[in-house]
Amino acid sequence: MTNQIEKSNMKLNYIYKSIVVVFLSIAFVACEEEFFPAPPKAKSAKETTTLEATFVVTPPITLSDVYWKTADYLKVPVIDLNKNLLYPNGYLNMTGTYNGLTSFNAGANPNVIMKAAYDNAKMYLYVEWTDNDLSPASFASILNGPVDPLKSDTAGGWTTQENSDKFSIAFDINNATSSAGAFSNVGCAASCHSNSMQTLSGSVDLWNWDLATSEALGYAHDWSVNSATGIQNDAGNIMAILNKSTSDARTAPIYEWNGVEQIITRPDGKSTTLDPGYYLYNKTAFIGDIVEGKTIYHNAVYGCNHCHGDFGEGNGPFGDGTAFASVGFASKYSRAAIKSFSSSELHTGKPYWSQVPVNKQDDLIAFIKGMGSLPGFTLTAPDGSAADVWSVSNVTRSRLNTIAPHTQYKVILVRNLVTSNADDAQFNVATSKTYPFGIALMDADSKNHIGSLKQILTFK
Numbered sequence: 001m002t003n004q005i006e007k008s009n010m011k012l013n014y015i016y017k018s019i020v021v022v023f024l025s026i027a028f029v030a031c032e033e034e035f036f037p038a039p040p041k042a043k044s045a046k047e048t049t050t051l052e053a054t055f056v057v058t059p060p061i062t063l064s065d066v067y068w069k070t071a072d073y074l075k076v077p078v079i080d081l082n083k084n085l086l087y088p089n090g091y092l093n094m095t096g097t098y099n100g101l102t103s104f105n106a107g108a109n110p111n112v113i114m115k116a117a118y119d120n121a122k123m124y125l126y127v128e129w130t131d132n133d134l135s136p137a138s139f140a141s142i143l144n145g146p147v148d149p150l151k152s153d154t155a156g157g158w159t160t161q162e163n164s165d166k167f168s169i170a171f172d173i174n175n176a177t178s179s180a181g182a183f184s185n186v187g188c189a190a191s192c193h194s195n196s197m198q199t200l201s202g203s204v205d206l207w208n209w210d211l212a213t214s215e216a217l218g219y220a221h222d223w224s225v226n227s228a229t230g231i232q233n234d235a236g237n238i239m240a241i242l243n244k245s246t247s248d249a250r251t252a253p254i255y256e257w258n259g260v261e262q263i264i265t266r267p268d269g270k271s272t273t274l275d276p277g278y279y280l281y282n283k284t285a286f287i288g289d290i291v292e293g294k295t296i297y298h299n300a301v302y303g304c305n306h307c308h309g310d311f312g313e314g315n316g317p318f319g320d321g322t323a324f325a326s327v328g329f330a331s332k333y334s335r336a337a338i339k340s341f342s343s344s345e346l347h348t349g350k351p352y353w354s355q356v357p358v359n360k361q362d363d364l365i366a367f368i369k370g371m372g373s374l375p376g377f378t379l380t381a382p383d384g385s386a387a388d389v390w391s392v393s394n395v396t397r398s399r400l401n402t403i404a405p406h407t408q409y410k411v412i413l414v415r416n417l418v419t420s421n422a423d424d425a426q427f428n429v430a431t432s433k434t435y436p437f438g439i440a441l442m443d444a445d446s447k448n449h450i451g452s453l454k455q456i457l458t459f460k
């Protein structure tokens with residue numbers, strides 16, 4: 001009996017509670033509608049007609065920052081800007097964008113998207129585009145490298161080969177003009193003068209994100225284009241210097257990797273280890289006589305060609321040695337590492353190496369490194385006005401893999417809105433909200449590019 005009553009009480013209790021809950025919910029919904037503002041709808045990204053920079057409180061300096069997920073975006077349509085240009089004698093396989101749009105990303109639309117933000121001090125420009133192969137080598141020195149199908153130059157001896165992927169953005173500094181018109185009307189075309197970068201009057205600020213020469217250190221190059229000298233580095237320490245004694249493409253490289261891990265701290269405070277196959281930061285003199293080295297390499301008794309191939313292509317008649325003649329290969333190993341591996345028990349060719357006269361080892365290694373390529377630039381941290389534009393990207397730099405599929409580049413460029421440098425564009429958002437700009441993209445090239453001459457950046 002008690003049980004029965006308890007049960008029905010419980011039931012009643014339950015019904016009563018449910019009614020109260022329902023009532024309260026109705027009351028709350030009513031209250032909410034009457035007294036509270038509607039909760040903010042989750043923002044969704046929408047396409048805009050100009051590049052809109054929204055004011056942010058927290059700097060969005062990582063690619064995973066939630067801001068970029070919902071930020072409005074500008075789709076940038078791209079056209080041919082420069083095409084069918086080649087480099088002088090001895091510069092080979094450096095024009096991956098030779099036919100413009102039909103060469104870039106093998107002719108598939110790169111789908112360029114930009115987003116932007118700013119705070120009281122800095123602006124943040126996000127850009128993504130599709131480029132299905134990673135081209136990290138730039139102006140590499142190669143000995144007896146591949147010929148260039150677009151050129152008739154001989155590839156014998158030292159040549160300068162390969163070119164990196166790049167993104168450039170240009171802003172007006174002081175009413176730049178060219179024969180095409182003013183920057184405010186024609187954008188980037190105001191910095192172009194008979195196929196070279198030069199203005200007729202005024203100057204243009206040019207930020208150049210380069211996978212080989214600036215991204216590794218966490219920057220974009222900060223250049224300006226003027227009427228007197230064309231492209232010029234902003235004041236300060238230049239971050240990439242050609243690894244040759246002259247600009248003649250057929251001269252030998254000066255430096256090689258010294259074997260010390262290349263750990264650097266980027267301006268955003270993160271540290272990176274740079275792949276010595278492509279980036280030269282910790283360096284030592286490139287030594288050895290390549291002519292002598294070539295003779296040793298082909299020695300009838302102890303030559304490495306028996307297994308590593310006459311041209312370093314690998315798989316010689318006496319055994320399947322690794323290929324030396326692949327870009328990035330021999331620079332991954334320091335000279336000391338090549339010596340210690342060659343003479344180790346792990347090396348099938350140890351009996352051959354042990355017959356190489358000790359005073360010829362460096363000549364032989366010079367020849368082997370040459371077949372594999374030496375990086376085209378030595379890198380050093382920039383400073384002054386040359387260090388104004390930081391970069392953050394989705395590229396891993398410690399062991400670059402150019403064979404694994406790569407699809408999209410994602411890059412954030414960061415700069416102070418206002419700098420104290422005459423060679424920079426200034427973004428005084430209190431005075432002006434809109435700034436024309438142009439962009440250029442290069443796929444393994446730096447002469448030919450696709451892009452968009454004029455877009456507008458709007459500070460909201």
Ligand code: HEC
Nearest residue numbers: 303304306307319320321322338342346347348349352353
């Ligand atoms: C009898 C065949 C043979 C000869 C001759 C030979 N090697 Fe090798 N080498 C190999 C093989 C096979 C490998 C791959 C590792 C292994 O199994 O030994 C290799 C790997 C190497 C590597 C490491 C490459 C990498 O990608 O890790 C170096 C460096 C090297 N050899 C240097 C030399 C030099 C210098 C000579 C000439 C003095 C030479 N080898 C002659 C068979 C040979």
